[in-house]
Amino acid sequence: MDREVTLADVARLAGVSPATASRALGGHPHVAAGTRERVRRIADELSYVVSPDASRLAGGRTGRVAVVVPHLSRWYFGALLEGLEEVLREAGLDVLLYRVGDAADRQHFFRRLPARRKVDAVVALAFPVDEAERARLEEMGVEIVAAGGQVASHPYVSIDDVAAGRQAVDHLVHLGHRRIGMIEAVDPEQRAHQPEGRSRAYRLALADAGIPVEPELVATVEWGADEGAEGMARLLGLREPPTAVYAHSDEVALGAVRTLRRAGLRVPGDVSVIGIDDHPLAALTDLSTVRQPVREQGARAGRMVAATLSGGEAGEGVLLPTQLVIRGSTGPPGDAR
Structure with missing residues (x-):
């Protein structure tokens, strides 16, 4: 489609009402599983992104932050996550953890998350993204922060x-x-x-x-x-x-x-x-x-997220000393x- 895809387009192709399509994309429990899957699949195919303004009108921010990490068993990533989660928890934000370890995981994450828009921010933990993946994240209209690495021009906390x-x-x-x-x-x-x-x-x-x-x-x-x-x-x-x-x-x-x-x-x-x-x-x-300072990198990234979601500024990239x-x-x- 040349014009912007709307919820009505998704609903029409899925054979449901716009209200049902909205509930399906929001994970409403009263929508049949088959209907939810059909609506989400069509939204993915159309690269439909839930409007941030509409989402706020429907119920404000989600209070959730997506954390993307390539590994969970390694000490380094665990320390980053520990520092990040503690700060986000204190700020009243919940963490949705996505392990994106191989090519299939990456493809699934970048295909599915933007259409669902279940979060207010995405934090990449030592997870470099390419230009296409960065553009896909930006379609969500949410804050993007990196810890333990850099993601294009977005705020980050890392070492040199x-x-x-x-x-x-x-x-x-x-x-x-x-x-x-x-x-x-x-x-x-x-x-x-x-x-x-x-x-x-x-x-x-x-x-x-x-x-x-x-x-x-x-x-x-x-x-x-x-x-x-x-x-x-x-x-x-x-x-x-x-x-x-x-x-x-x-x-x-x-x-x-x-x-x-x-x-x-x-x-x-x-x-x-x-x-x-x-x-x-x-x-x-x-x-x-x-x-x-591994744990501090996660904590600083958490403070960046909390600041921007409360109406402040995340700031620019930060390099911590070694x-x-x-x-x-x-x-x-x-x-x-």
Whole structure:
């Protein structure tokens, strides 16, 4: 259709009255399940979006916030969610959680949520969206905020991954290491949305130190401790293994430490290891890392949402500082002791 799709269009194609179509899209329990599904399917096909003004006239704001997260089992996402939920709860807002882990989940979410308009705001937790997905969200006419990442020009709370990576790699350089490996972690479910700031930091730090980047010293794996262990095994298989390793996260770094110890190597006597995050296990295992305020990112995003829904301004993007935390897994190269 060239003109704007209306509720009457949806009702006509579904064979129901506009009032029934409105109740079906609102999830009214007195509408038959088959009718609800038919109305919603047609609304999806027409890309019909419930008018925010009409929704307010019908009953004001929903008092609900959609939270989109790619993973639930990982500590990082749990900490983000904990900080966000606490602030939203205190503001009297309910959370609708959407796990969008793979391509099918993404397609389902972006196809179905806008037509239903069940929320006042959407918060993306470390969940990068492409231009088509961003446009689909904006069709809803609701607030969009990101925590742990950035979503186009919308308000966000994050860290500077390049700065965090530089803190880690520069630490190794300052200790005197010249052969520094990187275990680069990627998420296969996020398609072309891989954040590359931590990898860029590695290249920049080495270039500034006059150290050539050797592709063989970069092991690319998926996120996780087991994957970090696998990446470290690859680096140990080189004719000249690195004397220090920079891992994209603490979990990946801890996997690398496991491989080194099983190989009979000392950390940091033979190989230094550093990660990013300051995972709760980092202090317990004496892992050097770069601390990021994960829970605070979620909380700040929650305050942005609460502010804008109460008539204020969410503000612009915010980058929270990171901090180098030196523990027992890093030291000078073995021949410098």
